[in-house]
Amino acid sequence: MSKARIALVGMPNTGKSTLFNRLSGASARVGNWPGMTVELEIARLLVSARMVELVDLPGLNNLHGFSEDERIARHFLETQSLDALIVVLNATQIERQLAFALQIKQLGLPLVLVLNMADEAIRRHVLIDREALEKALGYPVCLISAKYGHGTQTVRQALEAVLQNKASTAPSQPRATQIQALLEDDAIEVQTTALLAEAVRTPQTPAITYTDRIDSLLLHPGLGVVAFFFILLGLFQIVYSVGAPLQELLGEILEAAKTDWIAPLLTPLPAALTSFLLDGLYDGVGTVATFLPIILTFYLVMSAVEDSGYMARAAFLMDALMSRMGLDGRAFVMQIMGFGCNVPAVMGTRVLRNPLQRRLSMLIIPFSLCSARLQVFLFFTTAVFSPQAAPWVLLSFYILSFLVAFLTAFIWRGQVGEQEPLVMELPPYRYPTFAYLALQALREAGQFLRGAGGFIIAGVAIIWLLTHLPWGVTPASPQSWAGQIATFTTPLFEPLGINNLLSIALMFGFVAKEVVVGALAVIYGAGPNELAGIVARSMDWRQAYSFMLFTLLYTPCLATLATIRRESRSLKFTFASMAWSIAVAWLASFAFYQIVTY
Amino acid sequence: MKPSDPVLTQLDQLPVGMLATVCYIEAQTEMTARLRALGIKPGNQISVVRSAPLSGPLQIRAGQTDIILRRSEAATIHVNPAF
Numbered sequence: 001m002s003k004a005r006i007a008l009v010g011m012p013n014t015g016k017s018t019l020f021n022r023l024s025g026a027s028a029r030v031g032n033w034p035g036m037t038v039e040l041e042i043a044r045l046l047v048s049a050r051m052v053e054l055v056d057l058p059g060l061n062n063l064h065g066f067s068e069d070e071r072i073a074r075h076f077l078e079t080q081s082l083d084a085l086i087v088v089l090n091a092t093q094i095e096r097q098l099a100f101a102l103q104i105k106q107l108g109l110p111l112v113l114v115l116n117m118a119d120e121a122i123r124r125h126v127l128i129d130r131e132a133l134e135k136a137l138g139y140p141v142c143l144i145s146a147k148y149g150h151g152t153q154t155v156r157q158a159l160e161a162v163l164q165n166k167a168s169t170a171p172s173q174p175r176a177t178q179i180q181a182l183l184e185d186d187a188i189e190v191q192t193t194a195l196l197a198e199a200v201r202t203p204q205t206p207a208i209t210y211t212d213r214i215d216s217l218l219l220h221p222g223l224g225v226v227a228f229f230f231i232l233l234g235l236f237q238i239v240y241s242v243g244a245p246l247q248e249l250l251g252e253i254l255e256a257a258k259t260d261w262i263a264p265l266l267t268p269l270p271a272a273l274t275s276f277l278l279d280g281l282y283d284g285v286g287t288v289a290t291f292l293p294i295i296l297t298f299y300l301v302m303s304a305v306e307d308s309g310y311m312a313r314a315a316f317l318m319d320a321l322m323s324r325m326g327l328d329g330r331a332f333v334m335q336i337m338g339f340g341c342n343v344p345a346v347m348g349t350r351v352l353r354n355p356l357q358r359r360l361s362m363l364i365i366p367f368s369l370c371s372a373r374l375q376v377f378l379f380f381t382t383a384v385f386s387p388q389a390a391p392w393v394l395l396s397f398y399i400l401s402f403l404v405a406f407l408t409a410f411i412w413r414g415q416v417g418e419q420e421p422l423v424m425e426l427p428p429y430r431y432p433t434f435a436y437l438a439l440q441a442l443r444e445a446g447q448f449l450r451g452a453g454g455f456i457i458a459g460v461a462i463i464w465l466l467t468h469l470p471w472g473v474t475p476a477s478p479q480s481w482a483g484q485i486a487t488f489t490t491p492l493f494e495p496l497g498i499n500n501l502l503s504i505a506l507m508f509g510f511v512a513k514e515v516v517v518g519a520l521a522v523i524y525g526a527g528p529n530e531l532a533g534i535v536a537r538s539m540d541w542r543q544a545y546s547f548m549l550f551t552l553l554y555t556p557c558l559a560t561l562a563t564i565r566r567e568s569r570s571l572k573f574t575f576a577s578m579a580w581s582i583a584v585a586w587l588a589s590f591a592f593y594q595i596v597t598y
Numbered sequence: 599m600k601p602s603d604p605v606l607t608q609l610d611q612l613p614v615g616m617l618a619t620v621c622y623i624e625a626q627t628e629m630t631a632r633l634r635a636l637g638i639k640p641g642n643q644i645s646v647v648r649s650a651p652l653s654g655p656l657q658i659r660a661g662q663t664d665i666i667l668r669r670s671e672a673a674t675i676h677v678n679p680a681f
């Protein structure tokens with residue numbers, strides 16, 4: 001039998017991705033679609049010997065919504081051929097979400113209605129007569145808890161039943177026009193009310209939940225904000241105290257492997273090649289690889305924050321601040337996302353509908369201290385500062401990162417016209433599930449390695465060449481190409497306390513920040529373990545701080561710049577944002593270094 | 599209930615914790631549709647749970663759903679407080 005295609009649709013936060021992961025296991029990948037500008041997650045699964053392609057669509061509030069996500073999902077529904085839809089609703093909120101399922105029904109596709117979060121519905125005393133709904137609607141209805149895997153099997157069975165009846169329906173002109181015509185329909189309203197009366201019992205006044213009790217502290221006008229900053233500080237401490245020792249251990253293992261196993265293997269090769277392989281590729285890539293534990297802990301922690309529902313609270317608490325800068329609380333969330341990696345955060349600005357507001361957000365996200373820059377800072381703070389001082393130094397960069405971003409937004413806010421509305425759900429607190437977090441963290445780390453890997457290897461290879469060419473010079477000496485470039489730019493960097501060798505590393509930070517430490521390893525001709533000692537001896541804390549400050553601000557990596565260009569569709573804007581950040585970086589480092597050495 | 603009814607108030611003026619019934623919404627079609635999808639539509643009961651610091655957004659409760667809404671948008675929602 002032919003391949004079938006099924007899409008998951010539903011309002012934001014109903015658990016589509018959770019169900020998607022449940023159904024697909026680990027087989028998900030990101031796919032491109034003809035005529036679509038974005039990538040969507042797809043997975044293949046076998047349903048009664050038939051290959052099914054499952055697509056996870058972004059959240060829809062209704063079929064004529066104004067957000068970018070809604071446009072993408074709608075465009076997909078209008079243009080792609082589909083065999084069936086899985087409509088995911090939050091069972092607790094069935095009162096308001098059922099109308100959505102009825103709207104979707106008008107598309108004329110076979111449906112499976114999934115009422116997710118059955119566990120929460122029970123806790124909140126929302127009672128649903130599944131069979132009555134099924135009978136009234138005429139298509140399968142499943143009551144499940146995707147997060148705990150309860151009832152996902154019934155979704156598969158329902159899919160089987162639905163697929164048996166139907167051949168693929170190509171996207172037809174009618175489907176698109178149908179969507180156009182699907183404005184708020186009184187008939188749907190009447191139908192929804194009747195269905196709800198028949199099959200659903202919700203409590204008159206919602207019970208006081210544990211979420212309310214937690215929120216009375218965490219959303220408290222004073223204490224909530226204090227708690228917010230303590231939570232941020234706690235996150236850094238976790239990442240720092242769990243990730244850093246692991247990083248050290250991995251560095252030692254890699255170093256031992258190099259001297260004991262790999263170096264002896266390479267003895268038959270010419271010296272120059274051995275040097276390139278060991279001191280170029282192995283050291284560079286090895287140094288970067290030692291930061292993998294940090295990245296994993298970081299994403300583990302970050303997705304826990306997101307999954308628990310705290311991210312929306314951050315938006316709530318921060319909106320007053322952000323709206324004064326022409327942005328909204330969602331932009332603050334993106335700014336926080338940028339602390340993982342600027343690239344997805346820049347893509348995430350799509351939630352801001354106003355293109356000018358998006359640009360403003362894209363202008364300030366590169367100042368977010370991403371995990372790649374964190375690697376550089378962790379290295380330098382550990383090498384140059386005492387273990388007691390290091391976390392505070394690190395924290396100061398997080399604060400500076402926010403300050404510069406806000407100042408930038410404040411300066412440019414006039415470029416954004418009218419304010420966009422802020423309307424979003426505040427979900428109840430939920431326990432993040434570790435397995436799911438781990439899956440996400442691994443996926444992110446994998447994407448980071450894949451996305452950054454090419455850059456890193458190319459970057460490190462280029463550095464090795466620049467420091468070893470022309471042939472015969474002492475590596476990274478003033479006679480090498482790198483040395484010549486550094487000498488040329490000395491007048492620019494001297495007032496910042498940044499020496500020639502460091503300014504070479506900065507040049508390569510243009511490609512990717514994760515190259516910087518690897519570059520230093522090559523420039524100083526050191527292994528991952530010796531580098532810290534050499535760096536500590538070659539600079540004082542002022543120079544180290546000034547260097548880190550410059551690294552924080554001067555430019556995002558190439559991948560981020562490429563994303564900004566793609567999202568803004570403007571090369572001019574991309575270069576303007578780069579010029580802005582370089583200027584800011586130079587001024588900040590200059591001011592800092594001149595003041596502390598005065 | 600007529601729009602001119604003196605009992606009506608705007609949602610941003612509604613005291614925290616007081617239940618009210620939505621009467622009409624004075625916003626653009628798209629915004630009205632979004633609010634409706636979130637459960638804020640004429641006839642439904644809603645209340646303000648709390649407001650964010652520094653005149654930040656409001657936390658609105660509509661049935662089983664909590665929503666973040668700025669004061670300016672809340673002002674477009676006219677409600678009839680239940681006493």
Ligand SMILES: Nc1nc2c(ncn2[C@@H]2O[C@H](COP(=O)(O)OP(=O)(O)O)[C@@H](O)[C@H]2O)c(=O)[nH]1
Pocket residue numbers: 010011012013014015016017018019059116117118119120144145146147148306307308309430432433
């Ligand atoms: N209690 C509960 N939470 C769930 C369930 N399914 C998903 N969630 C949580 O709901 C939140 C949103 O889920 P997600 O899959 O990201 O929703 P999406 O935005 O529709 O893709 C996450 O915090 C999930 O952990 C469920 O069955 N029960």
